[in-house]
Amino acid sequence: MFAIAMAAILVTMALALARARLGPTVFDRILALNMFGTKTVLLIAVIGFLTERPDFLDLALLYALMNFIGMVAVLRFSKYGHFADTEPEKKAE
Amino acid sequence: MSLTDVATQIIVILLLALLVGTATTIVRMRDLWAAVMLTGIFSFLGACWMLILDAPDVAFTEAAVGAGIATVLMLATLALTSREAKPPPEFPILPILVVFMAGAALVFGTFDMPHFGDPSAPAHTHVMSEYMNDTVPDVRQSAAHRDKTHDEHDDSQHSVAHHGVGVPNIITSVLASYRGYDTLGETVVIFTAGIGVLLLLRGRRERRDVEEDEG
Numbered sequence: 001m002f003a004i005a006m007a008a009i010l011v012t013m014a015l016a017l018a019r020a021r022l023g024p025t026v027f028d029r030i031l032a033l034n035m036f037g038t039k040t041v042l043l044i045a046v047i048g049f050l051t052e053r054p055d056f057l058d059l060a061l062l063y064a065l066m067n068f069i070g071m072v073a074v075l076r077f078s079k080y081g082h083f084a085d086t087e088p089e090k091k092a093e
Numbered sequence: 094m095s096l097t098d099v100a101t102q103i104i105v106i107l108l109l110a111l112l113v114g115t116a117t118t119i120v121r122m123r124d125l126w127a128a129v130m131l132t133g134i135f136s137f138l139g140a141c142w143m144l145i146l147d148a149p150d151v152a153f154t155e156a157a158v159g160a161g162i163a164t165v166l167m168l169a170t171l172a173l174t175s176r177e178a179k180p181p182p183e184f185p186i187l188p189i190l191v192v193f194m195a196g197a198a199l200v201f202g203t204f205d206m207p208h209f210g211d212p213s214a215p216a217h218t219h220v221m222s223e224y225m226n227d228t229v230p231d232v233r234q235s236a237a238h239r240d241k242t243h244d245e246h247d248d249s250q251h252s253v254a255h256h257g258v259g260v261p262n263i264i265t266s267v268l269a270s271y272r273g274y275d276t277l278g279e280t281v282v283i284f285t286a287g288i289g290v291l292l293l294l295r296g297r298r299e300r301r302d303v304e305e306d307e308g
Binding site for chain 1: 097100101104107108111114115118122126127130131133134137138140141144145149152153156157160161164165168169172
């Protein structure tokens with residue numbers, strides 16, 4: 001059963017990869033990357049149960065947190081174009 | 094157990110196939126933003142593969158650095174340069190030759206390496222047995238100690254205090270205790286590099302602001 005879940009996750013990974021490859025807009029690709037991170041979390045969880053080491057679940061949680069932070073960084077960057085402070089009107093005074 | 098092994102092997106093969114597909118896509122991609130996203134995907138796939146190979150710490154570093162920080166740094170670079178790669182003028186014979194030579198040299202180098210899990214490998218023959226003897230009985234004794242907490246004359250508590258470092262995970266004990274100064278040095282190097290990069294980026298930004306004010 002875990003093997004079937006694994007196969008489904010791998011297929012979804014391939015689909016996300018196809019979207020990242022084809023995606024016409026920037027946001028298709030960001031979404032594909034985010035989805036790929038989520039699928040990585042799921043894959044790690046399923047690997048943990050498949051190989052009977054459920055303590056991999058902690059790692060999966062860490063991956064989820066890191067994926068979230070990385071995605072916030074990428075989105076913020078794609079909006080502002082830099083990581084410095086985002087209020088240029090304050091500097092003008 | 095063998096069924097699980099077969100399933101794991103199939104997963105590894107599929108993951109490697111996805112890795113190859115991602116790599117060829119990155120090479121053929123001209124849109125650099127998409128290439129950066131695909132490098133993030135490549136890192137996630139590599140992290141999955143390393144995790145199956147029982148290296149969760151390396152896998153986590155790969156995901157944090159490759160998919161997290163490297164993606165952001167690449168995007169920061171893209172903001173300073175162009176977002177499209179120029180197509181190569183002609184078929185790049187020389188670079189392909191160089192890459193193939195380097196790859197062949199690396200593969201040739203692996204022939205000298207011991208097999209995976211070989212007990213006579215150099216990594217297992219020098220200090221490793223000492224670490225194992227110091228750490229693994231430590232865990233067993235503390236577990237045994239936990240089991241028979243009501244025994245009054247228990248020598249294991251004494252030996253727990255003397256042997257080992259009190260860290261249940263052997264990799265953690267090697268990294269954080271036996272090679273603690275080594276790890277401290279690595280951390281200092283990475284921390285210094287991070288401070289340097291931050292200072293460089295911030296200095297550049299303030300200088301641009303000063304130029305804008307003057308202009």
